[in-house]
Amino acid sequence: MKVVPQTFYQNSKIEKVFLDGLSCVLEKTVAHADPQNQRYLAAHAITLVRNGKLQIETFEGKVQTVQKNELIFLPKGMYMISDIIPKNDVFNALVFFFDDDVCDAFLSSFGLLQPETVCGPLRIDFNEDLRLFTDTLTSLYKGRNQNQFTRPKLVEFLHLIALSERGEDFVNRLQSLKTRERRSIRSFMEEHFDKPLDIEDYAYLTGRSISTFQRDFKHRFHISPKKWLIQKRLEKAALLLRTTSNSVNEITVEVGYENTSHFIKAFHKNFGISPKQYQIRHRKNALI
Numbered sequence: 468m469k470v471v472p473q474t475f476y477q478n479s480k481i482e483k484v485f486l487d488g489l490s491c492v493l494e495k496t497v498a499h500a501d502p503q504n505q506r507y508l509a510a511h512a513i514t515l516v517r518n519g520k521l522q523i524e525t526f527e528g529k530v531q532t533v534q535k536n537e538l539i540f541l542p543k544g545m546y547m548i549s550d551i552i553p554k555n556d557v558f559n560a561l562v563f564f565f566d567d568d569v570c571d572a573f574l575s576s577f578g579l580l581q582p583e584t585v586c587g588p589l590r591i592d593f594n595e596d597l598r599l600f601t602d603t604l605t606s607l608y609k610g611r612n613q614n615q616f617t618r619p620k621l622v623e624f625l626h627l628i629a630l631s632e633r634g635e636d637f638v639n640r641l642q643s644l645k646t647r648e649r650r651s652i653r654s655f656m657e658e659h660f661d662k663p664l665d666i667e668d669y670a671y672l673t674g675r676s677i678s679t680f681q682r683d684f685k686h687r688f689h690i691s692p693k694k695w696l697i698q699k700r701l702e703k704a705a706l707l708l709r710t711t712s713n714s715v716n717e718i719t720v721e722v723g724y725e726n727t728s729h730f731i732k733a734f735h736k737n738f739g740i741s742p743k744q745y746q747i748r749h750r751k752n753a754l755i
Contacts (some may be wrong), residue, residue, distance in 0.1 A: 487617035506608035519558035649674035
């Protein structure tokens with residue numbers, strides 16, 4: 468699973484129009500589909516498809532296809548996202564990521580609207596105002612590294628969406644994300660402990676603040692979330708080392724570590740032996 472926008476920052480083929488922490492505007496152009504389409508959005512995102520199509524599957528299994536010249540809002544969370552590339556052409560999209568501070572700055576202009584029951588993706592009309600804004604944004608700022616304008620431009624973009632036909636739905640949905648429905652910690656963590664997520668991400672995905680998540684987690688598991696995650700990931704790593712021929716680098720990714728050296732250090736501390744030595748030892752035992 469790829470964590471974005473962070474993973475996109477490392478891709479030289481993705482143009483960074485604006486960049487400030489998790490808030491950014493990126494232009495993505497690809498000629499070949501990425502088979503690794505599981506994504507965790509670490510910030511809310513709005514994608515404008517400018518060529519090709521975009522297929523999105525939500526955590527709940529609902530699938531949407533976004534056509535050329537369509538906008539879609541994706542709240543922070545987990546998705547299966549596939550770029551559909553036209554034959555002998557490229558996929559192109561402009562993606563706006565915005566963090567909680569940008570969201571709060573935008574919402575401060577609005578009173579509380581009617582509570583929204585749906586918190587998932589929302590299609591947004593790509594009207595003339597939004598077309599002019601996105602065209603001007605890329606023509607004026609692309610390649611100029613004017614990152615001090617990231618947050619003001621994102622807030623301006625959100626206000627233009629608020630003036631569109633789906634504007635009230637959009638504002639309502641952002642407000643409702645602050646009171647998300649809680650998910651079962653036990654079932655969610657057992658299913659997703661091997662994802663490359665932080666405690667803050669797990670708290671958000673289960674509908675809790677960090678402090679509430681840590682309290683509820685300790686009440687359920689009688690151990691801190693950090694220690695539990697290390698234990699579960701290393702247990703899975705040991706199983707994979709015993710039963711597969713996967714490399715240490717491959718297993719690092721499979722159990723939710725993003726850094727191989729960190730994984731090796733944690734494994735050695737827990738088992739008193741390196742992952743490679745552990746794998747070799749168990750292969751020898753299997754042959755005896």
